[in-house]
Amino acid sequence: MYKYDQYDQAMVDARVEDFRDQVRRRIAGDMNDDQFKPLRLKNGLYLQLHAYMLRVAIPYGTLNSRQLRKLAEIARKYDRGYGHFTTRQNLQYHWIKLEDAPDILAELATVEMHAIQTSGESIRNISADQYAGAAADEICDPRPWAELLRQATSFHPEFSYLPRKFKICVISSPADRAALRWHDCALRIVRNEAGEEGFEVYAGGGMGRTPFIAYKIRDFCPAAQIFSYIQAILRVWNLHARRDNIHKQRMKILVHDLGEEEFRRQVEEAFQHFLTLDTDFPQAEYDRIAAYFTPPPFETGLPDDIDRSDPDFALWVDQQVIAHKTPGYAIANISLKPIGGIGGDATAEQMEVVADLAERYSFDDVRVTHAQNLVLPHVRKQDLYAVWQALHEAGLADANLDLVTDVIACPGLDYCTLANARSIPVAQKIQRRFAEMERQLDLGELKIKISGCINACGHHHAGHIGILGVDRKGTENYQLLLGGSGAEDTTQAKITGPGFDEDGVVDAVERAIERYRELRDPGERFIDTYRRVGLDAFKEAIYG
Amino acid sequence: MRLLTGNDLKTGAVIWWTGRDWSVHVEDAADAGEHGEAILAAEEGARRVNGGYMIDAIDTTQGPRPAHIKDRIRARGPTVRPDLNLKPADPAAGDWVI
Ligand code: SF4
Numbered sequence: 279m280y281k282y283d284q285y286d287q288a289m290v291d292a293r294v295e296d297f298r299d300q301v302r303r304r305i306a307g308d309m310n311d312d313q314f315k316p317l318r319l320k321n322g323l324y325l326q327l328h329a330y331m332l333r334v335a336i337p338y339g340t341l342n343s344r345q346l347r348k349l350a351e352i353a354r355k356y357d358r359g360y361g362h363f364t365t366r367q368n369l370q371y372h373w374i375k376l377e378d379a380p381d382i383l384a385e386l387a388t389v390e391m392h393a394i395q396t397s398g399e400s401i402r403n404i405s406a407d408q409y410a411g412a413a414a415d416e417i418c419d420p421r422p423w424a425e426l427l428r429q430a431t432s433f434h435p436e437f438s439y440l441p442r443k444f445k446i447c448v449i450s451s452p453a454d455r456a457a458l459r460w461h462d463c464a465l466r467i468v469r470n471e472a473g474e475e476g477f478e479v480y481a482g483g484g485m486g487r488t489p490f491i492a493y494k495i496r497d498f499c500p501a502a503q504i505f506s507y508i509q510a511i512l513r514v515w516n517l518h519a520r521r522d523n524i525h526k527q528r529m530k531i532l533v534h535d536l537g538e539e540e541f542r543r544q545v546e547e548a549f550q551h552f553l554t555l556d557t558d559f560p561q562a563e564y565d566r567i568a569a570y571f572t573p574p575p576f577e578t579g580l581p582d583d584i585d586r587s588d589p590d591f592a593l594w595v596d597q598q599v600i601a602h603k604t605p606g607y608a609i610a611n612i613s614l615k616p617i618g619g620i621g622g623d624a625t626a627e628q629m630e631v632v633a634d635l636a637e638r639y640s641f642d643d644v645r646v647t648h649a650q651n652l653v654l655p656h657v658r659k660q661d662l663y664a665v666w667q668a669l670h671e672a673g674l675a676d677a678n679l680d681l682v683t684d685v686i687a688c689p690g691l692d693y694c695t696l697a698n699a700r701s702i703p704v705a706q707k708i709q710r711r712f713a714e715m716e717r718q719l720d721l722g723e724l725k726i727k728i729s730g731c732i733n734a735c736g737h738h739h740a741g742h743i744g745i746l747g748v749d750r751k752g753t754e755n756y757q758l759l760l761g762g763s764g765a766e767d768t769t770q771a772k773i774t775g776p777g778f779d780e781d782g783v784v785d786a787v788e789r790a791i792e793r794y795r796e797l798r799d800p801g802e803r804f805i806d807t808y809r810r811v812g813l814d815a816f817k818e819a820i821y822g
Numbered sequence: 823m824r825l826l827t828g829n830d831l832k833t834g835a836v837i838w839w840t841g842r843d844w845s846v847h848v849e850d851a852a853d854a855g856e857h858g859e860a861i862l863a864a865e866e867g868a869r870r871v872n873g874g875y876m877i878d879a880i881d882t883t884q885g886p887r888p889a890h891i892k893d894r895i896r897a898r899g900p901t902v903r904p905d906l907n908l909k910p911a912d913p914a915a916g917d918w919v920i
Binding site: 330 | 829831832833834835836866869872873889890891892895896899900901902903906
């Protein structure tokens with residue numbers, strides 16, 4: 279993985295000391311909250327319901343064991359012994375004290391981590407395929423590009439006062455495991471007919487109050503010109519964004535208002551201008567960064583079969599283990615969705631177990647997924663049983679990847695100051711309702727996503743079944759949505775009708791799922807049946 | 823009744839105006855009546871509270887209970903982590919939240 283050079287380290291260290299001084303001045307009364315708030319947000323520090331919340335960036339969801347152990351140590355020392363992995367592949371601590379925040383950032387800096395640009399009107403943590411460098415279907419590892427873009431956009435003056443936040447995603451496979459088209463700007467690495475690498479570029483996606491799926495703005499941008507193209511997109515948005523209206527500042531609104539063709543025309547014009555400025559990444563710089571992502575020294579001649587004589591282990595393999603590009607290796611997904619637990623939460627001890635396993639069995643590599651799970655990307659198949667045993671002991675061996683109990687849920691009203699309703703208890707009730715393994719397996723892939731408000735951090739627009747918490751006269755109410763997807767077949771979910779209370783929405787989910795079982799053709803997933811028969815067939819079952 | 827609440831500047835803890843001071847226990851909260859805005863302005867100026875605001879509450883024999891669910895959750899802690907509440911040993915501590 280990437281290693282900081284002296285410039286990176288100096289920048290991050292200087293930023294910590296700046297913030298230390300800002301916190302000191304705020305506590306001493308030299309700054310009021312209006313002056314201080316934008317500064318703390320630029321360092322990922324929010325004020326939530328019960329305490330400050332610190333959002334730590336995990337660039338493209340990649341961690342090493344040293345970093346994960348540091349995250350565990352911080353959880354234990356400064357928080358309440360746990361952290362929450364988010365749908366942006368980041369980690370949040372929910373019980374931070376302002377007076378501790380500079381020390382925490384200083385500790386993060388010792389393992390090349392920070393919280394810069396995890397909030398505010400900036401280019402946020404760049405996300406990527408969690409199986410990067412391991413996936414059997416990828417063209418190349420997308421992370422060197424994500425890292426180049428991270429470096430080029432961090433502290434970039436033109437991107438320091440953006441109209442609103444801006445989210446970039448990079449993948450390099452036909453399968454989309456990163457909710458690509460729900461980003462402001464999305465890049466898929468492809469090869470053209472001449473075999474040259476470049477990018478399919480998508481623009482204008484985003485969830486929130488006004489959801490839009492990004493449209494393909496360019497079929498092919500040569501790899502060597504991608505930074506010019508991204509600067510062109512940002513320039514057009516920066517020039518024309520509706521800075522006067524907080525609900526209209528995201529780039530998706532501009533794309534919608536201008537129309538795809540006009541937005542593309544303006545971007546192409548700006549692109550031609552940027553090409554003359556010579557700001558693209560030189561090949562030598564790409565090579566320098568790519569060298570940090572050279573594949574680990576995989577062994578050859580390893581056995582490819584797995585001893586499945588332990589049925590619990592076999593079930594876990596079937597559900598959690600994915601094909602690796604190298605014979606003898608596998609990608610092992612670690613569920614953070616125990617039945618009745620809090621999705622995405624990991625205790626300090628669990629983080630340490632995963633760090634140990636990564637060090638011992640996965641070339642010191644851990645990934646965070648946007649579905650709030652973890653991944654050991656490079657495990658020898660012959661080591662899977664030992665990995666599973668250790669996970670089992672740590673309460674991390676649930677076998678529910680992409681099943682009905684692998685629910686994405688934002689922190690909701692249990693933690694979040696913007697929430698209308700709680701998300702986690704709804705997820706827990708759904709999990710308990712469908713806990714029986716046979717039932718989960720019978721239902722197959724079924725992605726449920728829950729947000730506690732219209733900001734959609736729980737990706738409800740992209741759920742096969744989505745749930746949105748709303749405030750109905752001071753009480754929690756939940757809208758049900760069907761038909762969304764964050765995969766390569768991206769679609770936006772549709773609201774089914776009037777909302778429900780907490781128990782009511784769990785019952786409604788079950789009725790929708792039972793209708794799917796009645797209507798499905800052999801081999802059809804929930805989303806396939808929904809697409810074939812349409813919303814009305816489900817509405818009937820949901821509302822009677 | 824009207825309560826004043828906010829977060830402690832240094833720790834972020836949820837705090838309630840008691841009439842003289844701030845407490846982490848909603849049971850200690852006092853009716854701020856008509857004077858809420860003036861108290862908040864003075865207390866924020868003195869950095870004894872951060873992000874303060876006024877809420878409606880109901881007076882009960884067990885003490886004041888915020889009218890809105892968001893402030894009831896603030897008063898008690900995340901409903902999904904009763905072990906992290908201010909009174910985790912009291913199984914009835916949160917019965918009034920939801
Ligand atoms: S979706 Fe709303 S409630 Fe959930 S975390 Fe985001 S802002 Fe908070």
